Amino acid sequence: MLQVYGRENSVNVQKVMWTVGELGLAHHRHDVGRGFGGNDQPWFLALNPNGTVPTIDDEGTVVWESNAIVRYLAARYAAGTLWPQDPAARAAADIWMDWQQTAVNPAIHPVFWNLIRTPEAQRDMAVVEAGREKLDRLFGILDRHLADRRYIAGDSFTMGDIPLGAMTYRWLHLPMEREEAPNVSAWHDRLAERSAFREHVMLPLT
Incomplete structure (x- = not known):
């Protein structure tokens, strides 16, 4: 097992x-x-x-x-579904999975840590604001990418949706203002229709 x-x-x-x-x-x-x-x-x-x-x-x-x-x-x-058989689709999933690690994760980490895991009196709000601006820019990039596709690698749900989907849930639920990203929000709503996403990702931020 x-x-x-x-x-x-x-x-x-x-x-x-x-x-x-x-x-x-x-x-x-x-x-x-x-x-x-x-x-x-x-x-x-x-x-x-x-x-x-x-x-x-x-x-x-x-x-x-x-x-x-x-x-x-x-x-x-899940070869052929979560793992795309087509090399181009698989590369698209890989690109955005790596982007989540190298771009989104470094930007969201200090914001999450300050707003969720740091007592209010000890929070560095300058760090939060700088991170918020970075995240607005990054999720703007993602929003434009999702303008003409339902999922990260195209019209089908793949492994590429999972890392960014989990991070997007965090971004949307951090107690702060954020720029509107309608295509990201619509994609997140599609992910929220999946029972595994609801069970394992849609949890209180702690």
Whole structure:
């Protein structure tokens, strides 16, 4: 059985669990990391020397780094659907998955940390404002991309929607103002029709 290590309020774990839910895979998720601990223990470091979540063990195949896990699960269990067979469609999914990690994640992290995990009196609102401006610009790029397609890689839901979809939920639910992005909002509404998204991503921000 697939073993997933990581706490449910981690957006990176949510990506993996959403993928698991889409695939209907039998699994067991273990609470690891932050308040649960365990990720500094020898048994965990033997799986992932970085001590980070998520990490999976799929019948002896160990994978870490959230987007790598999403790709692995899609390729192994959903070739032709979540994992596009067409190289051009797969490249489109890959581009936006990498963009989520290299552009959106660095911009949203300090905003999320200040607004959600920092006591109000200790928040650095200058950092929040700078991050908000970056996020408005980035989600403007995504909004233009989604102007003529239903999903990230075209008209079908693929692995490319998962990392950005999880981050978009966070962006839309952070307690701050944001520029309107109607195409992003419509795409998010389509994602919210998926039961696995509702179960694993649409959670309180903590």
